[in-house]
Amino acid sequence: MSRSGASAGSGSGASAGQTGQSWAASHKVLILGSAAVLALVLGVQAFASYHGYLGPVESLFGDYFLVPRSATMPWVGLALALVGLNNRERVYAVSAAVAIDLVVGVIRWSAGGPITMGTGGTWVLTAVVVYAFWKLSGERRSSVLRGAVLGILLIVAAKVAETWLCLTILVGTDVWDEYVFLADQALGNPSWVMGQVVDALGPVGAAILDWIYVELPVAIIVVALYQCRKGWPSHHLLQTFLLIGLIGPIFYILFPVVGPVFAFGPRGLGFQIGDFWPNIVPNVDFSAPASLPFDDAAPRNCMPSLHTAWAVALFTHSRRGPWWLRTLGTFWLLATLTATLGFGFHYGVDLIAGAVLCLTLDAALHDPERGWGWFRIRLVLGGSAALVGLLLSYRFASVQMAAYPELFGPLLVGVLTAMSVAFFATFYARPGTALARWGGRDADVSGVTDSDATDSAAGLPVR
Known part of the structure; x- marks a missing residue:
């Protein structure tokens, strides 16, 4: 093998190794973060149950099977999950969520319940996580999970916040x-x-x-x-x-x-x-x-x-x-x-x-x-x-x-x-101005990206 070929092979192997290490680190962070969030949710639920308040686990159960606490928050979470999907997957996900909301909404309304939405967003967001673990791998899985996890965090944070407000009453x-x-x-x-x-x-x-x-x-x-x-x-x-x-x-x-x-x-x-x-x-x-x-x-x-x-x-x-x-x-x-x-x-x-x-x-x-x-x-x-x-x-x-x-x-x-x-x-502040010099931005002009240059051409402040 030529020296250049050996060098290319070595570089490719190093790159693959770095990618694998990066994925392993991300996977570890995901597991530890999920465990921490689960422990927090269960702890808050125990507190809420003890004091007779609605806890995050009960609220999530309502989102899945009863009446969602918020009509828009599940859809906000799903929108984040769509970031890592390709266009075809996005169409499937949104279509499924809309269909579920319509069917569940009709059933709920016919049973005398309120007209609302959110169940479809919750179910499909969960399905995206399952899909990422089951069908995807590497950077693709990491990108999809990143959006889905952020969406889940937003929903869970809203649930925990409701219980936290009850805590403010007990303490204050x-x-x-x-x-x-x-x-x-x-x-x-x-x-x-x-x-x-x-x-x-x-x-x-x-x-x-x-x-x-x-x-x-x-x-x-x-x-x-x-x-x-x-x-x-x-x-x-x-x-x-x-x-x-x-x-x-x-x-x-x-x-x-x-x-x-x-x-x-x-x-x-x-x-x-x-x-x-x-x-x-x-x-x-x-x-x-x-x-x-x-x-x-x-x-x-x-x-x-x-x-x-x-x-x-x-x-x-x-x-x-x-x-x-x-x-x-x-x-x-x-x-x-x-x-x-x-x-x-x-x-x-x-x-x-x-x-x-x-x-x-x-x-x-x-x-x-x-x-x-x-x-x-x-x-x-x-x-x-x-x-x-x-x-x-x-x-x-x-x-x-x-x-x-x-x-x-x-x-x-x-x-x-x-x-x-x-x-x-x-x-x-725009680089070159007195404000930018005070803010330390002039030292970062060399790091301006192409998108920053586009913003600058449009008259917007660059990063």
Whole structure:
């Protein structure tokens, strides 16, 4: 054999060996991750059963055989699974899911049940996993399983989150809405203002906003599918979405708040301070705010606003897409903020904390090929410090914030503005500008990909 032939054979063997090692490592991660998720689900189910709540296992059983808790979430999960399939397989999968939903829907309706969907998406998503293990191998199996597992994780995370909200009630018997209400006066009580705006929109406008608020995952999946249209990128929106859902709810336990519509409005079940929201800003003497004992029905899920965090992630990740995707991201962010405040679910300071949380977590994930230089470390540490500082000020400086809104209002907005500018400079500023140099992007110009060059030609910021 010639020397070149031997070299080629050696290179081919090394490549095959590396591929095999990569698949083995991915397979091990999949097994360990699945075991961890299963243990979490069973543990949460045991907790829910002990306290009489609906657990994730019972909820999943309903998705398979009874009435799905969400009509769209199973389809969102299935859409992710479609990323790794070829076009023919996608047609088969979607057709099967639609047919199952139609048949099961007719049976359910004829038995007096609700008209909904989701069963087909759940069944076919499960079938995709079985198909990948049974029929596929190597990189193809890895790609299909990656999408299917992400879809399953989204569904399971939603189930676990429902039970977690019940935990916030058990742990946070007293809520801190008096403190947050005072802190919110530094922003001019935006929830009261937006509550009146939503009232003025009437039932049709409120219904549209409610759908946008509830179906945020639909917009998330649209952006994620666009990002994955040519295969799995090094970073995509779903990673940020899941990390926010993993870290954010921890703060619900540490900072229990129910929101204006409960603590100051008609949904407090007799525990509210008064029926003020949204028409009257209460003139209550909170010179000595205190924890407020509250009911066992309202989740303590206000601080920070995770809907805001997810909507901000949707907005930032849509910036590198075409005009219609950027429009979608902008529209969904503005509509989500309007609904979040206008339905009385959150105070304005919740939204600031949620946005800072999103930018901090996304900074840890964005552009992983750039590594962990000082440009990333300072952003993550700075965002973490800003979030902790915000929460501490809401709790321990709320009286001062209400007394001096002309000082603390700009400070609150300034914290979010500074974090936003730093995030933009680090990940989105055009190379060659002062912001890009500060964000460390000029050092990465050599690593710009072909798709980045296309974005740049279209007038979009490159990676």
